[in-house]
Amino acid sequence: MAKVLGFLVLALSVLICEAAIFKPISDSHRSAALELFTPAHGSLSSLEETYEALRTFEVLGIKKQPDQRAATCATVVDTLSSPTSALKDLFQALRVNGLLNCELNKKTFAGIAPRLKDAVKSASSLLDYYYSVGSLVLIKGLNSDVDVHLESADSVVRAIKALSQSDGRWRYSSNNPESSTYAAGIALESLAGVISLASSEIDQSLISMVRNDISKLLDGLEKYDDGAYYFDEKLADAHGHQGPLSASSAVVRGITAFAAVSAENLNLPGDKILGLARFLLGAGVPGNAKDLYYQIEALASLENNRVSIPLILSLPTSVLSLTRKDQLKVSVNTVLGAAAPSLTVKLKQIFSSGSKDASVIDQDLKFDHKNAVHYLDALPKDIDVGSYIFTFEIVLHDSEHKMIYATGGRTKVPMYVTGVIKVDNAEISVLDSDLGNIETRKKLDLAGKNSISLSANHLQKLRLSFQLTSPLGHALKPHQAFLKLSHESKVEHIFVVENSGKQFEIILDFLGLVEQFFYLSGRYDIQLTVGDAVMENSFLQPLGSVALDLPEAPEKAARPPPQAVDPSSRFGPKAEIAHIFRAPEKRPPSNLSYAFLVLVLLPFVGFLVGLLRLRVNLKNFPTASAPAAFAILFHLAIAAVLSLYSLFWLKLNLFTTLKALGFLGIFLLFVGHRTLSHLASTSAKLKSA
């Protein structure tokens, strides 16, 4: 996250280019802190996070929530009384206790102090030193009764110093060759702790070696164009949250802590301290809790340090309106937004963004005590609309303050001066091509509404002209001055209106434009756009329409380009497909069908009646048992085949039907043959008889 932030800051500063406004800590940081450090489930997950939250709230002056205090203190007491707590946990617990002042009995500290001293002696890595020394410093700050002094402070300083590298950075441990800037910050803080705990004076040569390291470390500072300095952290290790912000923050804390305990002045360059402050402020409001803590903690240590306190020059607004006669206002604060000592802000130079030459002003700003704002009554007379870079210088009244505060020489600030541009002499006319006679001429009021209607053919010209005058009577070339003609069929043509001085003019010769217009006759809507960042009355307005009469298109003429298709129609949902079912055939009324069912049965009744009238009988039916049985079986088999047919009609398929029919057919053949041959033999007997 911090790395991304670093890149953002970089990108931002490149955009602004060597001039930027840094604002001190403000209410937006406070609301962000309340939001970021609000515990998700009632309490913050670890003591470390709790400390970061409480410390940030303290620096920002936010009243901490009392309801968490009891629970947090219980955790602190648990951690401190447990003999098995890790060194890191002890350190975090003591830090939280330092902010909350939990009720702890003095025996607790008396029990911890020897453990911590042993830890200092047996420490092997930088973090071990940091936690144990830091814990002892915290105990010292709370309770003077407990003996926390280190007898062998010199050797501890040497042990920590042994981990440093030639470029001023530190290693986390002796068996880890990677060096880191963040570790350098931690090491400096630990060294400051050791010096404050030392029972006897530390060897001065050791301290001067550390001072050397600090200056080497500051030599490795990287610089942005806007005057912000930062430490780049190249080492990506398991500690997470390593980036320019955390590294710069750690070093700032380390240096200020070391400066606080070392007796002599470190002689740190003020512009680098100011540059670091600018970098920390340039991060804006960080998006995560860790980065916010790093930023606020480092700024807090810059606010009260013995090296040099940076003063930040900021402007409430970087846009001044000439029309409203805005005053140029500048405020100077410390990084956390506290009031600066008495001083004078001077406006030294004004660069016009277009040209390199600067107008030298050297004017003192007046101080408004009520609002704590430095202001300039009126802008210099020759300042017209446009973008400028203003150069300010802070001059401290008290010469002693010059040793304490870092003002960083001249501060460049980008400014935009805006105003209402006068638009006049606007007119539109239709000219004859040959002689230049004016056919039609219409005045335009570009401030109000216009709806002219003109007509022209391809032998004529359309002329539009207007004047733009800045508040000081100069010419202004706006970013945008476009004339747009759009045909009824949505084909658009855009022309740039050129200027010479104040006069803007465009002449459209339709004879030369017929091909570009795709020979499309008809109504064209005219729209004029004039716009600029410094123009307060930028406008985009329809002027009316012109009816063009263009010749017929020759066969080979280019067709108008197809209009851009709305992407939602191409990629959007297709129309729903409704399935159309076949309408059912019209059926006859059921009564009719039943009537015909009965009617169909009538011939059958007639058949039966006919049989009766013919006196049909079954006398020929075999009477002997075996032939009778075969005859019955024969009729049953026929009935079975017919039933099989009706089953086939109702549900069976052809294959099952044919299989069953095969067996039935063989049976039917057999019994049929027996029956019929019996009948044949009886009739043959009758004949012969």
Place this chain on the structure above:
Amino acid sequence: MAKSSAIKDAEALLHSLRSAYTATPTNLKIIDVYVLFALFTGVIQVVYMAIVGSFPFNSFLSGVLSCIGTAVLAVCLRIQVNKENKEFKDLPPERAYADFILCNLVLHLVIMNFLG
């Protein structure tokens, strides 16, 4: 006069036809009644189709063709069974009847398949 003589002629013709038909053997008469039954059933179906339309056409076709097929087969049977026909003198009526049964079964298998 001519009219009444024509009616008389027709009456005489019908009378002779009737007396001639009375001499027909009973088994042939049974087949005639059966043929008439089949034909009338078919005619009723055609009338029904003329009233309500031919949908579903395959059902109509199979119904009518079943009647016509049955009638044709019955006529064939009658030809074979008739003793006056010297051509089929050697063919026993039982054999003709067996053919009739077999043909009917095959016809109706097709009809049922087509009925839908």
